[in-house]
């Protein structure tokens with residue numbers, strides 16, 4: 001898909017003069033009440049596989065071949081964040097956050113060896129607690145099962161679904177509070193996907209899928 005260059009640098013949102021691509025990567029992956037870039041877009045460097053929006057590696061590799069500068073590409077992405085077409089929500093990020101994401105995409109689209117590592121200074125609020133086990137005897141931390149709410153956030157379910165208990169308002173897929181699906185319906189849907197929804201088998205562990213299914217079934221409509 002060709003990037004529409006006319007959108008670049010029109011000035012309404014200002015030029016992307018500086019930013020922090022590591023913070024941008026973190027934001028690209030994060031889920032927000034308005035959705036998650038990663039849930040809708042494939043970008044190899046971010047290991048995201050969303051298919052609702054265009055593949056960003058493909059969208060920008062031809063621009064790179066044609067010699068567009070990183071600056072120009074960042075301005076295009078910044079414009080896109082402010083003025084997208086549905087179903088991409090407008091202004092998922094604003095201000096410096098939006099500039100950081102734009103710089104990250106400009107640097108890393110079509111270039112998975114761009115070397116940008118997401119900031120880890122503060123633990124991502126959505127990261128599930130990895131089970132920790134200690135082989136040696138003595139103090140072993142009992143592995144906690146995955147937290148369904150955290151899985152819901154990490155997997156970007158909220159970018160597409162409204163669920164009050166998760167604070168999400170996505171509207172690409174059905175409103176889960178209204179649908180009130182049974183646990184095994186959720187489990188099956190998350191495993192295999194269907195319609196415009198991606199399958200999560202392989203991305204989420206069986207335990208995470210069970211946890212998110214229980215979380216949705218227990219909280220939908222509440």
Ligand code: HEC
Nearest residue numbers: 001003035036037040052053054059080084085087088092
């Ligand atoms: C709900 C799904 C969804 C979310 C969330 C989303 N996008 Fe999009 N995006 C789309 C769709 C669909 C298009 C194509 C329509 C358009 O061009 O406006 C698109 C287009 C784009 C384009 C233009 C690509 C091209 O080929 O011209 C860029 C760049 C982009 N998105 C970046 C982002 C970034 C960065 C984020 C996070 C801040 C994001 N998107 C969040 C669905 C989404």
Ligand code: HEC
Nearest residue numbers: 039155156157160172173174181186189190194195196197
């Ligand atoms: C990129 C958007 C997107 C994401 C991300 C997404 N879904 Fe969906 N989901 C949809 C769409 C679209 C449908 C409707 C599919 C259809 O009509 O067949 C759907 C359907 C569903 C259904 C209804 C199934 C049924 O049989 O009625 C459930 C439950 C569900 N999703 C849960 C989830 C959960 C949990 C997650 C996160 C692990 C998730 N979804 C992630 C878009 C998404």
